[in-house]
Amino acid sequence: MIPSSFAYAAPATLRDALSLLAEHPDDTKVMAGGQSLIPLLKLRLASPAVVVDISRLKALGEIEETPSAFRIGALVTHDRLLGDEAITEQWSLVRDAGEELADPLVRNRGTFGGSLAHADPAGDWPAVALAADAVIHVQSQRGAREIPANDFFTYLFTADIADDELLTHVELAKPLPGTVTAYVKIDHPASGYAVAAAGVSLTIDASGTCRAARVAFTGVATTPLRSAAAEQTLEGSTIDAETIQRAVDHAADGINVIGDGYAPVDYRRHLIGVVTGRAIRRALDRRNCTPDNHERPHT
Amino acid sequence: MTHDTIRTGRPAAAQRSAISYTLNGEPVSCEVDARTLLVHHLREERNLTGTHIGCDTSQCGACAVHLDGRAVKSCTVLAVQVDGREVTTIEAVRGQGPDDLHPVQEALQSKHGLQCGFCTPGMVMTALELLDTDQALTPEQVQHGLVGNICRCTGYQNIVDALVELSASESGGTR
Numbered sequence: 001m002i003p004s005s006f007a008y009a010a011p012a013t014l015r016d017a018l019s020l021l022a023e024h025p026d027d028t029k030v031m032a033g034g035q036s037l038i039p040l041l042k043l044r045l046a047s048p049a050v051v052v053d054i055s056r057l058k059a060l061g062e063i064e065e066t067p068s069a070f071r072i073g074a075l076v077t078h079d080r081l082l083g084d085e086a087i088t089e090q091w092s093l094v095r096d097a098g099e100e101l102a103d104p105l106v107r108n109r110g111t112f113g114g115s116l117a118h119a120d121p122a123g124d125w126p127a128v129a130l131a132a133d134a135v136i137h138v139q140s141q142r143g144a145r146e147i148p149a150n151d152f153f154t155y156l157f158t159a160d161i162a163d164d165e166l167l168t169h170v171e172l173a174k175p176l177p178g179t180v181t182a183y184v185k186i187d188h189p190a191s192g193y194a195v196a197a198a199g200v201s202l203t204i205d206a207s208g209t210c211r212a213a214r215v216a217f218t219g220v221a222t223t224p225l226r227s228a229a230a231e232q233t234l235e236g237s238t239i240d241a242e243t244i245q246r247a248v249d250h251a252a253d254g255i256n257v258i259g260d261g262y263a264p265v266d267y268r269r270h271l272i273g274v275v276t277g278r279a280i281r282r283a284l285d286r287r288n289c290t291p292d293n294h295e296r297p298h299t
Numbered sequence: 300m301t302h303d304t305i306r307t308g309r310p311a312a313a314q315r316s317a318i319s320y321t322l323n324g325e326p327v328s329c330e331v332d333a334r335t336l337l338v339h340h341l342r343e344e345r346n347l348t349g350t351h352i353g354c355d356t357s358q359c360g361a362c363a364v365h366l367d368g369r370a371v372k373s374c375t376v377l378a379v380q381v382d383g384r385e386v387t388t389i390e391a392v393r394g395q396g397p398d399d400l401h402p403v404q405e406a407l408q409s410k411h412g413l414q415c416g417f418c419t420p421g422m423v424m425t426a427l428e429l430l431d432t433d434q435a436l437t438p439e440q441v442q443h444g445l446v447g448n449i450c451r452c453t454g455y456q457n458i459v460d461a462l463v464e465l466s467a468s469e470s471g472g473t474r
Contacts, residue, residue: 001355007314008333008379038375039357042336051333053380079369103447105360105425108369109376191358192446 003041010053014139017054017166022141024050025163031055032075035102035110036118060113060168063087070172074113078102081112090175091132092286093199096183097124102192116152117167119159119223121258122193126153126224128183130216131199134172140165153223176212179203182282184275185219188262194219195263196271198251200279204287208238215247215279220257220272229253230276244280251276318382322347323391331378338362340378341388349389349420353449360448363421364388370428372447389420392427402465403427410461414452422448426462436466 011017021028029048031037032055040046054060054074061075063084070087078101081087081094088095101107101124115125116136129136129149136147138161145165152160161167175181185197196219203212213234218224229250237243252272259265319328322345331340341347341364353361355374362373365387394401400408403426413419422445429436429444436444441462442455450458 002336002339003334005314005332005334008316008377010380010382034377034380035357035375038336038377041334042355042374053377055380099443103360104428104444105363105370105372105447106357106375109366109371 001042001044003038004044004047006041006048007050008053009050010056012056014057014059014166014168017052017057018139018141018164020050020052021164021166024052028052028163030117030166032114032117033077033110034114035106036114036120054166068174070174072112072170072172074111074117074167074169076112078107078110078112078115079104082107087172091128091172091181092283093128093131093181093183093201096282097128097185097197097199100124100185100187100192113167113170116149116170117159117161119153119157120193121153121156121221121223122195122219123224124183124185124194124197124218127194127197127199127216127218129170130224130226131181131183131201131214132172132175133201133214134170136167137169137171138162138165139168144168146171150226153225156222158223175201176203178205178211180283180286182279182286184279184282186271186275196220196268196275198272198275198279200276200283202234202239202280202283204239210234210237210239215251215276217251217255217272217275220252220268221255222258225255227251227253227255227272227276234280239280239284244277247280248273248277316379316382318379320381320383321385323387333377333379335378336374337364337376337378337381337386338373341373341386344378347388347390351417351420353418353421358447358449359418359421360425361418361421363424363448365424365428368428370425387424389423392423401427402469403430403462406461406465407458410457410464412453412458412461413450418448418450418452422450422458430462430466430469432466433470434466435470436463438463441466 027048028050031053060073062073064071082098134149136152138145181201183199185194199216201214213231215227215230230247233247252269257265257268314333315330341350351361353359357375363370364373392401393399396405403423425448441459
């Protein structure tokens, strides 16, 4: 399959990239690793007039660690992120999600930032970004903006990025002490996409009380999104078996769950509970474990 | 390829871009259409037909090549993107064995790790990166590493066996 024709530009600087986006705001697609965009071009589900390939913007290819956060450049590949031990030890759910994301060939080329900007309602990284309270940084000639992950995904394949804006990096704050995280996916065996998946982050104090909870889903609605009901159930509790069951039972409350040929609405609601329970338990299993304790498959 | 390309107002359909890159160790300079996929460029413009097209939807891995030393799906890379980079295809995979076979190819042959052989070039390119480690790989690690390469004949077991055994022998048999 051959994409329809487009004009192509591979700017060498961020400044050039932003000026291109300002000059061609209509019908332009930004390409990072191309692992979502090129399949769409081939199927002609997307036929942009202009493709701006940002893969030569070296400044966006780095992971920077500050005392309080990780700044993940827009061009950091899935594989590179998985290989960053500081991030995967502090945010275990990054490793959980990354190892199950697509396949090694795609992970060598696809990017974390591109995946968020693509805003696939069944993408893995959006749920991770939501559970970890990531902040998405975008830039245009008009200036820079920071968008909390919770406000970023607005509709099917739609994120809060204007036509002239470029996602430059994603900031992942270091987790608060006592935070444990996990990501559990039930995927479609052929496509590998989530039929339902949950990313969970629990901050638990010395007395065993949950001070902050994030429970985020992907694959279940028109956007990746958080479960207010599950989070409220967990926060302030000691997360005993009964609390987990309540979180499982109410995880899908308030969510307009989609149904499709893989999973009708009722079954997907059930799966939301299943992945919620598994992710909470997997995160809790990591309490008092040194980060290296769990197995690391070779990647 | 700056944005002058766009400003000149040439119809998009006519946009040709000059690229120079290294293909299997040799320099190549040519013009490609922006929309030409790397796999089509390799097969139709470079006549390297060892790289196969299985699914064309970025799933099967039959088109795997190495780009700057990493295995990628050449149906999901634009030819214009390899400007200045290094591409290695199955044609450059050689070893000291009979018929110049590489150890990965010999292992697949000896374990009956192929039947029709259509997926094999992609399997080999992926396996080369997977085996680029000092560790002996477990069957689970090989299975995980090959998840992006589909084979419709073998049921995978012989491919996994071949790579596990090769990896054990290359790492001195330590596990």
